[in-house]
Amino acid sequence: MTLNSIGLDTKKTKDLADELNQLLANFQLYYQNLRGIHWNIKGRMFFDLHEKFEELYTDANLKVDEIAERILTLGATPLHTFEDYTKAARVPVGKNISKDEKAVELIVNSLSELLKIERSILEASDEANDEGTNSMMSDFITQQEKTVWMMKAWLGETV
Numbered sequence: 277m278t279l280n281s282i283g284l285d286t287k288k289t290k291d292l293a294d295e296l297n298q299l300l301a302n303f304q305l306y307y308q309n310l311r312g313i314h315w316n317i318k319g320r321m322f323f324d325l326h327e328k329f330e331e332l333y334t335d336a337n338l339k340v341d342e343i344a345e346r347i348l349t350l351g352a353t354p355l356h357t358f359e360d361y362t363k364a365a366r367v368p369v370g371k372n373i374s375k376d377e378k379a380v381e382l383i384v385n386s387l388s389e390l391l392k393i394e395r396s397i398l399e400a401s402d403e404a405n406d407e408g409t410n411s412m413m414s415d416f417i418t419q420q421e422k423t424v425w426m427m428k429a430w431l432g433e434t435v
């Protein structure tokens with residue numbers, strides 16, 4: 277086993293960076309979904325939701341940057357083209373969504389996919405002793421689970 281300059285197994289770190297790139301790509305799609313519903317939402321809930329979606333995309337934007345910089349910290353290159361993002365797509369693409377329920381469902385379905393990728397990275401980073409990535413995933417998961425609960429509550433459903 278060879279260690280890199282931050283003391284992590286070189287091979288495992290490369291695999292982790294690849295998984296983080298999958299997360300980055302899907303986060304960018306989630307971000308774009310949020311921009312789409314922020315712009316296109318219609319109806320009586322407009323003012324509430326337009327603002328809520330902005331709050332969510334602002335948070336997603338910060339997380340995108342954190343993921344990319346973690347990838348660089350691990351010695352790899354973050355994916356940065358739309359072409360690469362769409363190739364890695366697991367998050368559903370929301371197009372022409374203007375109805376409030378459909379918009380909130382898109383958020384829940386996007387977050388469900390992100391959570392799957394994050395849990396896989398959580399496990400792999402634990403196995404690689406990569407505390408930095410592990411704690412980042414742990415924070416993301418906790419926050420996103422809470423957002424899913426709130427969105428589900430808005431839909432009148434339970435998690």
Ligand SMILES: [Fe+2]
Nearest residue numbers: 314315326330
């Ligand atoms: Fe705006």
